[in-house]
Amino acid sequence: MEEYIEPRISIFHWLKQRVFLFRSPWKDIVQFILLIVATVWLILISTSRLGYYWQWYRIPRYLFRIEDGRLVAGQLIQGLLFTFRISGISLVLAFALGLGTALVRLSGSFMGRVLARGYLEVIRNTPLVVQIYLVYFVIGPILGLGRFTSAVMALVLFEGSYMSEIFRAGIVSLHKGQWEAAYSLGLSTFDIYRDVILPQAIRRILPPLTSEVITLIKNSALVSLVSLSDLSFQARIVAADTFLTFEVWFTAAAIYLVVTVPLSTVVNYMEKRFKILT
Secondary structure: OOOOOOOOOHHHHHHHHHHHHOOHHHHHHHHHHHHHHHHHHHHHHHHHHHHOOOOHHOHHHHHHHEOOEEEEHHHHHHHHHHHHHHHHHHHHHHHHHHHHHHHHOOOOOHHHEEEEEEEHHHHHHOOHHHHHHHHHHHHHOOOOOOOOHHHHHHHHHHHHHHHHHHHHHHHHHHHHHHHHHHHHOOOOOOHHHHHHHHHHHHHHHHHHHHHHHHHHHHHHHHHHHHHOOOOOHHHHHHHHHHHHHHHHHHHHHHHHHHHHHHHHHHHHOOOOOOOOHH
């Protein structure tokens, strides 16, 4: 009769199974709540040592307020609306610029490929804040551009360079048999891109494109450097006027999260949805 030998479990393995890797979702929720409580506790300790007194009750008026019986957007919401405006315009133009640059890089024009490559190398290897200053203080006065147009141009040039590489990667990833089949049908290069290549490439690159939209929204905060009234600029004004430094910036961060977290969820969904295509 064989003797049963009980396997030995190391202490680390036991802790890993019992403590660190909880299986129950409720335990995960408890862990998350404890993390939030610990974070809030550390923040309270830090602010108490600084002698800072929280005044959250003063924040709602900078989100919404009632005037003449109507609900009016406060400074922070007005800044958010401006962020949506500049991000939306920049997104459309960056999409067009990125697609155009990608097509030029894949074209047979030597000079076009050189210019596109030079544009990508210059833009992707310099900080966005430097580009905003250069466009606003150098290119803007030469071309007669205002603050808003200069900021949009800087964002479009920056984001368009990254979208260009996303488009190019999506097009190059398609099997060459797609091209051969399209050419065998007598389609022109324009028709091939419009009817065959781009529809398939866009489905492949939707997740990274959506991620780039999130990046664009976050980068739009830098337009406050040229005194445009986006969310970060409005938050800076409110914090300077009221000395509610922590409350204002925590609120601004929460607003950005409310905008970007759903987009991140969409990215995760699309990555799973189109996983078979990649």
